[in-house]
Amino acid sequence: MKFTLSWLKDHLETEASLEQICERLTAIGLEVEDVDDKAAYKPFVIARILTAEKHPEADRLKVLSVDAGDGKPVQIVCGAPNARAGMIGALARPGTYVPGIDVTLSVGKIRGVESHGMMCSEKELNISDDHNGIIDLPEDAPVGTSFASYAGLDDPVIEINLTPNRPDCTSVFGIARDLAASGLGKLKAPKAPAFKVEGETPVEVKLELEDHLCPGFAYRLVRGVKNGPSPKWMQQRLLSIGLRPISALVDVTNYMTFDQGRPMHVFDADKVKGALVVRRAKEGEEILALDTRTYKLNPNNVVIADDNGPESIGGIMGGEHSGCDENTVNVLIESALWDPINIAKTGRAHGIITDARYRFERGVDPEYMIPGLERTTELVLEMCGGTAAAAKVEGYKGHQKKVVDFPYSEVKRLTGLTVSNDESRQILTALGFEILSGDDKAAKVSVPSWRPDVDGKADLVEEVMRMFGVDKIKPEPLPPTGSVNGKILTTLQIRTRTARRALAARGMLEAVTWSFIPAEHAKLFGGGSEKLKLVNPIAADMSNMRPSLLPGLLTAAQRNADRGFGDVAIFEVSGTYEGDTPDTQRRVAGGVRRGTASLAGAGRAWSNTAKGGGKPVDVFDAKADALAVLEACGIPISNVQIEQGGPEWYHPGRSGTIKAGPKVILGTFGEFHPKTLEALDVSGALCGFEIYVDALPEPKKKATRTKAALELSPFQMVKRDFAFVVEKAVEAGAIIKAATSADRKLITGVNVFDIFEGASVGEGKKSVAIEVLIQPADKTLTDEDFDALTKKIVGNVEKSTGGALRA
Secondary structure: OEHHHHHOOEEEEEEEEEEEEEHHHOOOEEEEEEOOOOOHHHHOEEEEEEEEOOOOOOOOOEEEEEEEOOOEEEEEEEEOOOOOOOOOOEEEOOOOOOOOEEEEEOOOEEOOOOOOEEEEOOOOOOOOOOOOOOOEOOOOOOOOEHHOOOOOOOOOOOEOOOOOOOHHHHHHHHHHHHHHOOOOEEEOOOOOOOOOOOOOOOEEEEEEEEEEHEEEEEEEEEOOOOOOOOHHHHHHHHHOOOOOOOHHHHHHHHOOOOOOOOOOOEEEEHHHOOOOOEEEEOOOEEEEOOOOOEEEOOOOOEEEEEEEEEEEEEEEEEEEOOOOOOOOOOOOEEEEOOOOHHHHHHHHOOOOHHHHHHHHHOOOOOOHHHHHHHHHHHHHHHHHEEOOOEEEEEOOOOOOEEEEEEHHHHHHHHOOOOHHHHHHHHHHOOOOEEEEEEEOOEEEEEEOOOOOOOOOHHHHHHHHHHHHHHHHOOOOOOOOOOOOOOOOHHHHHHHHHHHHHHHHHOOOOOOOOOOOOOOOHHHHHOOHHHHHHOOOOOOOOOEEEOOOOOHHHHHHHHHHHHHHOOEEEEEEEEEEEEOOOOOHHHEEEEEEEEEEOOOOOOHOOOOOOOOOEEEEEOOOHHHHHHHHHHOOOOOOOOHEEEOOOOOOOOOEEEEEEEEEEEOEEEEEEEEHHHHHHHHHHHOOOOEEEEEEHHHHOOOEEEEEOOOOOOOOOOOOEEEEEEEEEEOOOOOHHHHHHHOOOOOOOOOOEEEEEHHHHOOOHHOOOOEEEEEEEEEEOOOOOHHHHHHHHHHHHHHHHHHOOOOEOOO
């Protein structure tokens, strides 16, 4: 919301400085986002052209001698056709920044003649679009003084960051009312419009829709107007807040939108055919709007129509056909009320953002509908002339004010501020609230019509607090928890952070993907139910809540590949949705690897078939990531079971399911099914996993006691290799488990480093080579110790798998 200082002072009688006003605005919740003090206009001065001679080398240029009031004429080369001796205009000297052309001037030569500045046009100073000649000021313009001060361009512009719950401050008058209530000045009471009314308004308006969609429609005809440019003061104000002046009739409606927060609309009455009907649009109806775009309407949209069809999208934008122009003679002024929810939905559906929509979807003052019509009529008569007909009002049943019970003690309880009852009453009264009745403990408070955001006692407390002073709330430390080392985060929060760190440590990058995905993608991953379909999606391809993290991660990986980054490892720890209730929302750690982004690409690993790394990712990379998350979250890997096969979006022979018991599924992993990748329009070597962090069992509580610090063993680790011939159906995990159980104190790790199949090992057989890490703890192992351990490892594997040590 932008406004100028002089505009504010039209409604607020105050001696406060610009700095004080900005400080107070922020203090009462209307945060000042920017202040343009118009310093850029200060260097421009009023100057007189003494002589204007033809340029010796150019027919269209003139060499001017210009006096800026200091008695030292300067030479300027000028191309303006209206430049002449005796003319008074605006001079910019070298070093001055000219906003309209985005140039900082310097002394230069134009066709061999030095030029020490320039005489400016209105366009070059961003005053208007006129660039046919330089500014021509009256003879009495004070030469040598500031042009900005003379032309009113030194009026500071204030921009506030307005929160959606303050529709009353979408107007300069509303902002002035808040400042006056805070004690920074006195609110100027608006004068009641006074003009002569002649005759009736012949146009009929019919409301053919539900009452809540258009609670009221006020309008009147003004005959015999002459629509030309609006006054200079109005044009300057509109320009200062970024609006382009169009014509008096249009500028008046824009001015009312910002001055009073009351969007208005004007129809060229001679272009209206028959009665105006406020109704729902018909399916397929179209309207050419004032932004020159054609919008296809539907019954969810409310329109103002006549016999020609829709003439306006109610409360959002008017139509081009009935718009006012320089030929308008009779104008129909509209001041209506619209349903905020319908305005928001219509504007969002069609992508229309207007100042009218901004205010109507937040809620305008219903009681100002008729006074707004009167004030607009007054401005139109002042600027365009004409005769006003009697106003008509359709559908308006009056405003029923809300009454709130307000216990004064709530101020202290909710804010900690000590505010007397009298002070609370004075603040609320200054803001327009009415104290209907009450005693020393509580009061019944009537809410003004311009505050639709106030519903209960907490809202009244907020009003008292922001006017009394938020800065007066004394900071207090939080009460002690009673335990220095007490647990603050929940187990789920801790595991969420731990999972992120574990995956980042494995070389994966964290991604943040959308929680909503296309319906087709949701169905691929077990979702797509009607319960998870968004009523009002932000885009057509974001229509469903995601049942899995994987579709978003897969498409993100493909986007990277499309841009030349094919080797990607990304993860996300976030929410997925199985239903529309809180208990059906999951916390999931998921990840995707693409290309050769594999941790097994180097070193001694059975799957590293490419020399020097570069191995495409596969199911085992996904398995390793999944187990790393479980281990980081405190789940003993030895306690989980891994079953072959996973959900249908994985490859059936290259996927697995991680369980804790027969029923509790902790996660899934695998390479993706080709049909899944084709449906997602994704290609390449891809694997992924998901761990259901919220399904992990709670850690067992143990007695707290100090444990001896872990010490490194003084004895060297020893590695021994074994190769076993087993049936092809035997899983490598069974061999690892059997070898590990031979001696859990000495054996600290078992890794598979080679798998071989061929005629030399027998039909239906395979050779699995493992590396066993042996770490002595209390003595150096002898040959006898190693022989005994070796026999135990071989015996365990043979017993568990039916295999034999390879010769």
